[in-house]
Amino acid sequence: MTDEVTEAEAIRHTEKMQKIKAARDRMMATKTEEKGLIMVHTGPGKGKSSSGFGMILRCIAHEMPCAVVQFIKGNWITGEAEMIRTRFSDECRFFVSGEGFTWETQDKARxxxxxxxxxxxxxxxxxxxxxxxVLLDEINIALRYDYLDIDEVVDFLLTQKPPMTHVCLTGRNAKPELIEAADLVTEMTLVKHPFRDGIKAQKGVEF
Structure with a gap:
């Protein structure tokens, strides 16, 4: 086996890429609309909040004012919270409404x-x-346990959210009503996780 590319192979490759580019250009020409998206990150796999905070960083880079409202996690110290509060507080507002995971508080009313x-x-x-x-981190957990009314949340997002404002809702077990209302839904699939092998949450990876 050789790494050399023959002239014929190079020509075929160029022709193939030209066809792909032409098809993509035609497709992109039809994508002219802009709107504020309702996005849902759910599923049992890792990466839901991480992806949401990745978009927060993009907003900061594009000088798009943004906000984070963190549900459930409470005063758990995370890298993203520390970074935003200490370095980007003018660009991104950060709110924590939870008091910790439900199995920690053990107080449903609270x-x-x-x-x-x-x-x-x-x-x-x-x-x-x-x-x-606006990133609503772990709000799906609050919705799952009926701490919030799903119909109220969905109705607000569909009827009162400004047309060009993006909202991302994260957390496992997103309710069907929210999935139906969303413009973009991503389900993180768990394939392997070190927690199952006795490895605790790692700084810089999970928090």
Whole structure:
């Protein structure tokens, strides 16, 4: 086997790429609409919040004012929270409404109250004309346990969210109503995770 490319192979490759580019250019020419998206990151695999915070960094880079409302996780110190609060507080607002995971608080009334406080903050940020992107981190968990009313959340996103504001909702077990309402839904699939082998959450990977 040789790494050399014959002249005939190079020509065939160029012709193939030209056809692909032409097809893609035709497709892209039809994609002219812009809108504020409702995005859902769900599923049992890792990466839901990580992807959401990746978009927050993109917004910061593009000078798009943004906000994070973090549900459930509470005062768990994360790298993204530290970075945003210490380096990008002017570009991104950061709110924590949870008091910790439900199995830690063991107080349903407190959990419900915290989630509802978070939702009120979320609505304020979404409606603020200065904000272009809002990340509702782990809100799907609050919805899953019915700490928030799914119909109210969906109705607000569909009828009151400003047309050009993006909202991303993360967390496992996204409810069908939210999936139906969303423009973009990504399900993270768990294939392997070191936690199953006794490896604890790692700084820089999970938090």
């Amino acid at each position: 959990d419900i109250a915290a989630a509802q406080r978070g939702w009120e903050i979320a609505k304020q940020q979404i409606l603020d004309p200065a904000i272009r992107f």
